[in-house]
Amino acid sequence: MIRVVIAEDQKMLRGALTSLLKLEDDIEVVAEAADGLAAWDAIMEYQPDVCLLDIEMPSMSGLEIAEKLKQENHLSKVIIVTTFARPGYLQKAIDTQVDGYLLKEEPIDFLIEAIRSVKNGERVLSTDLAAALFLKEVNPLTEREMDVLRLAKKGMTTREIVKALYLTDGTVRNYLSSAIQKLEVTTRQQAIEKAKNKGWI
Incomplete structure (x- = not known):
């Protein structure tokens, strides 16, 4: 039996996924979570074989959970499920060595087979995402510029931001100005949106 934890902040989608997976004889949904912290607690409590994680959730993202699990050498496999085919997100997922990265528009049969494949030690990637890898853009932002934009977001x-990062007012303004220039936009808000859409923050 493949034991699965589902973390998805959209209640209807989470319920639908659970119902469909429960129809499979070899899959058991041991817990559901609506945000990252609840997902982490469920993973620690139930020790699932596979974690099905939405990429954008309150309190902790699916990728942050995947990173934490990797740091702790946890045995649970991770499948990231997302609406976004953003190259930045995909690169992060690959860097984190997640076991699967699927788009939500995939048929349920594809997801079910992905769970089985991942449990058997294989890696699974949505076909449309493979193309995104080749379109990968280099992130022009420094770590500090990303930190400042994340807090601004x-x-x-x-x-x-000055207090949070222990920087001077002028330094923070310089980072923001530099990020705006590099992203070829005119305002802080546009810089946040562009960096977010690229999956860089």
Whole structure:
């Protein structure tokens, strides 16, 4: 029996996935979670064979969970399920060595077979995502510029970012200005949107 934890913040989709997987004789959904922290707790409690994780969830993303599991040498396999074919996300997933990376538009049969394949030690990638790998853009932002944009994305003011990163006001403004220039946009908000859409923050 393949024991699965499903983490998906959209209730209807999570319920549908659970119902469909329960129809399979060799798959058991041991827990469902609506956000990253609940997913982490469920994984620690149930020790599933496969974790089915949405990429964008409140409190912790699917990729952050995958990174933590890798750091702890956890045996659970990870399949990231996403709406986004963003090269930046895909590259992060590959760097984290997740076991599967699937688009939500895939047929349910594809997902079920992916769970079985991943349990058997194989890697699975949606066909459409393979093309995204070849279109991979190099991220022009430095680690610090990404840090500043991530905090700005959370709605922090320049002053709050200064305190959070222990930097001076001028340094934070320089990072923001540099990020805006590199991303070829004109405002902080546009820089956040572009970096987010590319999967860089």
